[in-house]
Amino acid sequence: MADWHALTTDYADTSRVKENSIDVLLDWLAAGLDPERCTMFIQSHVPQHAELHLLFSMITPLGWLERVPTYKEQRENITEKDLSTYGFLGYPVLQAADILIYKGDFVPVGEDQVPHVELTREIARRFNGFYKRNGGEVFPEPQPLLTPTPKLPGTDGRKMSKSYGNTIMLTDPEPVVRQKLKTMVTDPARVRRTDRGNPDVCPVRDLHQIFSDRSTMAKVNEGCRSAGIGCIECKGWAADALVNILNPMQERRKKYEDNPRLAWDILEAGSTKASKVAGATMNEVRDAMGIALEYEAPNAPQAAK
Numbered sequence: 001m002a003d004w005h006a007l008t009t010d011y012a013d014t015s016r017v018k019e020n021s022i023d024v025l026l027d028w029l030a031a032g033l034d035p036e037r038c039t040m041f042i043q044s045h046v047p048q049h050a051e052l053h054l055l056f057s058m059i060t061p062l063g064w065l066e067r068v069p070t071y072k073e074q075r076e077n078i079t080e081k082d083l084s085t086y087g088f089l090g091y092p093v094l095q096a097a098d099i100l101i102y103k104g105d106f107v108p109v110g111e112d113q114v115p116h117v118e119l120t121r122e123i124a125r126r127f128n129g130f131y132k133r134n135g136g137e138v139f140p141e142p143q144p145l146l147t148p149t150p151k152l153p154g155t156d157g158r159k160m161s162k163s164y165g166n167t168i169m170l171t172d173p174e175p176v177v178r179q180k181l182k183t184m185v186t187d188p189a190r191v192r193r194t195d196r197g198n199p200d201v202c203p204v205r206d207l208h209q210i211f212s213d214r215s216t217m218a219k220v221n222e223g224c225r226s227a228g229i230g231c232i233e234c235k236g237w238a239a240d241a242l243v244n245i246l247n248p249m250q251e252r253r254k255k256y257e258d259n260p261r262l263a264w265d266i267l268e269a270g271s272t273k274a275s276k277v278a279g280a281t282m283n284e285v286r287d288a289m290g291i292a293l294e295y296e297a298p299n300a301p302q303a304a305k
């Protein structure tokens with residue numbers, strides 16, 4: 001749970017940062033991530049991330065960060081907060097530290113995050129170019145790992161993001177999910193029920209593609225193009241599919257909500273495991289950069305000839 005990343009936009013009001021981190025953990029557990037197989041922890045509980053971020057900040061050219069598409073996009077879209085801070089600009093550097101400290105080969109991301117993984121590769125390459133350890137490279141160059149549906153639209157058609165207030169939450173009760181779907185944007189050219197639509201440009205169809213079965217997808221594609229179905233009906237099917245997926249998740253989540261200590265124990269075990277790996281990587285990094293913590297005898301002075 002990347003709580004330091006949350007600070008890049010929420011630095012002025014930190015009252016919900018910890019609570020939000022726990023919420024994310026509960027969502028992951030609810031979605032079925034198994035703590036026996038997945039190491040889950042809060043970023044700030046493994047402070048080595050901050051040290052690697054600092055060292056990467058030394059070698060990352062400003063131009064690389066200013067070119068990142070999400071930097072420009074979020075500065076344009078989030079106008080109610082002052083994002084002219086180093087922390088916000090340096091967001092992808094911290095991400096690079098998060099990935100590379102575990103020497104990740106693949107990073108499961110959404111489409112909008114692919115440039116961040118590319119930047120991570122560039123930072124790894126630059127570091128490896130400057131510093132060698134025993135003649136070898138310290139970091140691998142990670143690749144993005146996309147799902148077949150790499151972009152999840154929000155109710156306003158933009159990418160789904162809490163910052164945009166367009167999310168359907170995993171914890172939303174059925175009536176809220178249905179209400180949010182009702183107000184979701186559709187193909188803007190389909191104004192009247194009798195207008196033929198184009199599902200390829202409709203964010204509701206994107207939700208169907210992720211959550212609905214094939215027969216519903218076929219009904220949506222055909223019915224939309226022929227004006228055989230209305231958007232209200234189509235959105236109702238999307239809501240059905242979402243509710244079917246969310247109900248069992250919400251039941252699983254309740255187990256941890258009723259016993260929060262259980263979730264905290266998972267976090268503590270995760271931090272211990274992650275810290276070991278992060279600590280070992282940082283030893284290699286410091287060693288490669290010539291700033292290892294261990295004592296080294298100074299070079300003996302050259303004898304005068």
Ligand code: SF4
Nearest residue numbers: 197202204224231234
């Ligand atoms: S029928 Fe469905 S896919 Fe077509 S425009 Fe309406 S909501 Fe979108």
